[in-house]
Amino acid sequence: MGVLETSGLTKHFGGVTAVDDVDISVPRGEITSLIGPNGAGKTTLFNMLAGALEPSSGVVRFRDEEITGLTPEAIARKGVARSFQITNVFEGLSVLENVCVAVQARHRGGWNFYQHVDSRDDYTEEALEMLSTVGLASERDRLASSLSHGDKRSLEIALALAIGPELLLLDEPAAGMSQVEIEEMLDLIDDLAGEYTILFVEHNMDIVMNISDTVLVLQNGSIIASGPPSEVQADESVQEAYLGGVA
Numbered sequence: 426m427g428v429l430e431t432s433g434l435t436k437h438f439g440g441v442t443a444v445d446d447v448d449i450s451v452p453r454g455e456i457t458s459l460i461g462p463n464g465a466g467k468t469t470l471f472n473m474l475a476g477a478l479e480p481s482s483g484v485v486r487f488r489d490e491e492i493t494g495l496t497p498e499a500i501a502r503k504g505v506a507r508s509f510q511i512t513n514v515f516e517g518l519s520v521l522e523n524v525c526v527a528v529q530a531r532h533r534g535g536w537n538f539y540q541h542v543d544s545r546d547d548y549t550e551e552a553l554e555m556l557s558t559v560g561l562a563s564e565r566d567r568l569a570s571s572l573s574h575g576d577k578r579s580l581e582i583a584l585a586l587a588i589g590p591e592l593l594l595l596d597e598p599a600a601g602m603s604q605v606e607i608e609e610m611l612d613l614i615d616d617l618a619g620e621y622t623i624l625f626v627e628h629n630m631d632i633v634m635n636i637s638d639t640v641l642v643l644q645n646g647s648i649i650a651s652g653p654p655s656e657v658q659a660d661e662s663v664q665e666a667y668l669g670g671v672a
């Protein structure tokens with residue numbers, strides 16, 4: 426049984442069915458990617474998993490508990506962290522302060538800007554651990570605004586880890602990155618797998634085929650294929666969906 430499962434998940438926007446009766450199961454500790462042509466419904470599906478959009482019908486279960494229609498904050502508290510959406514980098518704070526704010530928010534059940542972010546040693550220690558995990562410990566005192574694009578995205582992952590999740594939802598983690606940065610991000614995602622379950626949306630096929638345990642292919646709101654990368658790559662309906670450019 427997957428750590429995250431959907432059944433019959435559907436979203437209509439007026440006359441458009443963006444996500445149509447989707448059943449997925451995301452295995453614990455593995456890397457699952459969600460791919461599909463433009464307009465296939467990937468963002469809409471992600472938004473429903475993370476609570477940013479209420480489904481028209483269907484169910485989302487996390488660790489066997491129904492989370493359908495909960496707020497993004499409630500879903501995050503249950504252990505689903507969406508990087509690049511729930512948390513954002515505060516450009517005017519240092520790298521360490523950013524993570525301390527997020528750790529503090531988890532311990533105090535909300536954001537509190539009136540308490541100095543460095544005032545609790547245990548928050549700092551926890552924040553440093555997260556920075557080590559994403560390879561940013563040596564940048565702890567730099568202003569977040571001065572980080573490279575790739576490092577900023579790693580910091581965003583550290584912020585997502587700060588809420589203590591089991592499942593990480595990553596929106597195009599390598600978008601806009603240089604080849605070197607992409608390789609670092611792939612290593613990071615690989616390191617995180619096992620301890621965390623990862624579901625990510627990605628357009629870059631090299632990345633998808635390289636690191637996914639399972640690939641889910643969405644077209645016109647429906648899952649048309651799912652399985653290991655080699656199997657999905659060889660699937661005729663997937664090749665048609667991409668070559669035909671049909672959304």
Ligand SMILES: Nc1ncnc2c1ncn2[C@@H]1O[C@H](COP(=O)(O)OP(=O)(O)OP(=O)(O)O)[C@@H](O)[C@H]1O
Binds near residue numbers: 442461462464465
């Ligand atoms: N808020 C909205 N109102 C109306 N239609 C929407 C809305 N959001 C998405 N859609 C439609 O739903 C369908 C799926 O869109 P979605 O953005 O989920 O696809 P996607 O796979 O993420 O695409 P892309 O790869 O281009 O980001 C599209 O036809 C889109 O036009």
